[in-house]
Amino acid sequence: MARPKSFDREDVLEKAMDTFWERGYEATSIQDLVECMGINRGSLYDTFGDKRGLFQAAIAFYDNKVVRKAIAHLEAPGASKQAIVDHFQGLAAPEDADCRGCLITNAAVEIGIRDPDLHRQIVANWQRVEDAFFKALTRAQDKGEVAAEVDTRSLARYFTCVMQGLRVMSKLRPDPIVLQSIVTVTLSTLQAPEA
Amino acid sequence: MARPKSFDREDVLEKAMDTFWERGYEATSIQDLVECMGINRGSLYDTFGDKRGLFQAAIAFYDNKVVRKAIAHLEAPGASKQAIVDHFQGLAAPEDADCRGCLITNAAVEIGIRDPDLHRQIVANWQRVEDAFFKALTRAQDKGEVAAEVDTRSLARYFTCVMQGLRVMSKLRPDPIVLQSIVTVTLSTLQAPEA
DNA sequence: ATCGTTGTTGACTATTCGTTCCAGAATATC
DNA sequence: GATATTCTGGAACGAATAGTCAACAACGAT
Numbered sequence: 001m002a003r004p005k006s007f008d009r010e011d012v013l014e015k016a017m018d019t020f021w022e023r024g025y026e027a028t029s030i031q032d033l034v035e036c037m038g039i040n041r042g043s044l045y046d047t048f049g050d051k052r053g054l055f056q057a058a059i060a061f062y063d064n065k066v067v068r069k070a071i072a073h074l075e076a077p078g079a080s081k082q083a084i085v086d087h088f089q090g091l092a093a094p095e096d097a098d099c100r101g102c103l104i105t106n107a108a109v110e111i112g113i114r115d116p117d118l119h120r121q122i123v124a125n126w127q128r129v130e131d132a133f134f135k136a137l138t139r140a141q142d143k144g145e146v147a148a149e150v151d152t153r154s155l156a157r158y159f160t161c162v163m164q165g166l167r168v169m170s171k172l173r174p175d176p177i178v179l180q181s182i183v184t185v186t187l188s189t190l191q192a193p194e195a
Numbered sequence: 196m197a198r199p200k201s202f203d204r205e206d207v208l209e210k211a212m213d214t215f216w217e218r219g220y221e222a223t224s225i226q227d228l229v230e231c232m233g234i235n236r237g238s239l240y241d242t243f244g245d246k247r248g249l250f251q252a253a254i255a256f257y258d259n260k261v262v263r264k265a266i267a268h269l270e271a272p273g274a275s276k277q278a279i280v281d282h283f284q285g286l287a288a289p290e291d292a293d294c295r296g297c298l299i300t301n302a303a304v305e306i307g308i309r310d311p312d313l314h315r316q317i318v319a320n321w322q323r324v325e326d327a328f329f330k331a332l333t334r335a336q337d338k339g340e341v342a343a344e345v346d347t348r349s350l351a352r353y354f355t356c357v358m359q360g361l362r363v364m365s366k367l368r369p370d371p372i373v374l375q376s377i378v379t380v381t382l383s384t385l386q387a388p389e390a
Numbered sequence: 391a392t393c394g395t396t397g398t399t400g401a402c403t404a405t406t407c408g409t410t411c412c413a414g415a416a417t418a419t420c
Numbered sequence: 421g422a423t424a425t426t427c428t429g430g431a432a433c434g435a436a437t438a439g440t441c442a443a444c445a446a447c448g449a450t
Contacts, residue, residue: 004417005427024305026221030408040429041409051408099307105363109304110219112294112366123367154376161377165360168300169321171307172314181349182356189380197396198446225438235399240439 009047010061012037017058021103025055025110055107056117062103063125074132080140084133084159085187091166092179102167109168130160140190147193155189162186204242205256207232212253216298220250220305250302251312257298258320269327275335276385279328279354283382286361287374297362304363325355335385342388350384357381 019028019036030051034041048054070090073083100106108122133156140146166179214223214231225246229236243249265285268278295301303317328351335341361374 006416024221026219027305029406031406040427042411042428042430045409046427101304101307106304108363108366109296109301110222112296113368119367126364151376151380154380157373158377158380161360161364162357163360164363165356165358168303168359168363169356171303172317173308178352181346182353185346185349185353185384189383197394197448198398199448200397201446224436226436235397236439237398237400237441241397246438 005043005047007037007039007043012039012047013054013057013061014065016054017061017103020055020058021062021100021106022098024106052115056121059104059107059118059121063121063128067104067125067129071129071132074136078139079136080143081136081145081190083136084140084190088159088162088183088187091163092183093176094170094179096170099171099173101171102164105164105167108164126160129163130156133159144193146190158189159186200238200242202234202238207234207242208249208252208256209260211249212256212298215250215253216257216295216301217293219301247310251316254299254302254313254316258316258323262299262320262324266324266327269331273334274331275338276331276340278331279335279385280382283354283357283378286358287378288371289365289374291365294366294368296366297359300359300362303359321355324358325351328354339388341385353384354381 015037016033019032023032030041030044033051033054034044037044039047044054048057071087073079074087076083104122104125107118111118113119134152137146137150137152137155141148141150141152146152162182166182169179169182210232211228214227218227225236225239228246228249229239232239234242239249243252266282268274269282271278299317299320302313306313308314329347332341332345332347332350336343336345336347341347357377361377364374364377
């Protein structure tokens with residue numbers, strides 16, 4: 001009954017996400033977005049409302065796609081200690097050559113509590129990551145890979161926090177050896193229970 | 196021989212720092228700065244060059260004043276394990292009601308490697324913090340408060356990283372209990388050597 | 391008191407910002 | 421093919437942006 005959209009919402013949203021990821025929210029102009037997304041201003045406003053709405057959509061996209069994939073091995077059935085170790089090893093060797101860090105960490109720092117909707121999105125994301133750690137830790141404890149007296153909830157929060165720290169450092173092209181040594185110390189909290 | 200400045204450079208610089216700290220670099224306009232500093236645009240440009248120059252000066256001011264004070268107890272002669280513990284306890288109970296986090300962490304995330312001068316300032320600051328941890332750790336090791344086999348350089352880097360993570364989380368008004376549990380786990384890496 | 395120098399002031403630039411709007415193009419239904 | 425509906429492209433909006441500039445004011449040295 002009407003002319004169909006000439007672009008795919010997810011496609012252009014991913015491009016917008018990339019631009020926000022690279023430059024941040026404030027430093028990205030609508031003009032930048034129009035150019036990188038390859039659609040017209042009118043279509044952009046029609047589809048996403050305004051700049052803030054597009055950013056929130058980009059955050060949601062990141063949460064659903066990038067983060068989901070990044071913690072898939074933590075959430076996999078049966079994942080335990082090794083999944084956590086692997087996860088942090090991945091953080092120590094970032095393929096992030098252009099130093100974008102983590103879009104959600106960046107948004108937390110740049111926007112903070114100024115946008116309540118965004119605030120909620122970020123907290124929910126962190127909670128999801130924390131829960132993924134928590135479940136893997138609990139499983140590790142059940143398997144005897146982690147000492148029974150360890151407070152797995154605290155440890156999960158701690159891992160989530162260290163992740164933020166690593167993401168911040170990644171923004172400044174750190175020496176991989178530095179990241180590696182940090183991860184090694186971080187994972188030392190996972191020492192096997194005394195025999 | 197000439198008319199003296201009617202304002203004190205440090206005074207207005209501190210006010211500029213506060214504004215950048217609260218809103219970030221991009222979100223702070225020259226107009227905002229003019230109003231909060233209480234000087235005219237002309238004086239601002241005359242004294243600090245441009246917005247970027249003012250921001251760099253604000254970062255330097257933060258480094259010299261805020262950070263210096265924050266790590267004074269770490270750099271104090273004789274400081275060792277207790278100074279580190281105290282430092283992290285302070286991070287767990289931030290008086291940061293308006294969620295500003297750390298100006299340097301914020302700058303690292305927002306600007307990253309885009310401004311080489313700023314990049315250098317941030318790296319230098321992190322190095323200073325790391326070295327403060329390192330010296331306190333080495334002293335703690337000498338005193339036997341920390342096991343001799345611990346890699347103090349790695350631990351210092353690790354502490355610096357966790358600090359960044361805590362600063363990021365502080366931007367979203369976290370539950371103090373969460374921060375406290377993170378700090379507890381973080382400090383568990385400082386366990387006394389086996390008797 | 392005068393003069394040279396420097397700081398202050400606010401109007402001014404040109405550009406860019408986010409956003410709106412509308413004429414024309416494209417498509418599904420009839 | 422006619423019509424209704426939707427999408428597209430680009431012009432245009434006022435507000436805000438970073439930065440400039442020249443007239444004016446205030447001081448120290450003479």
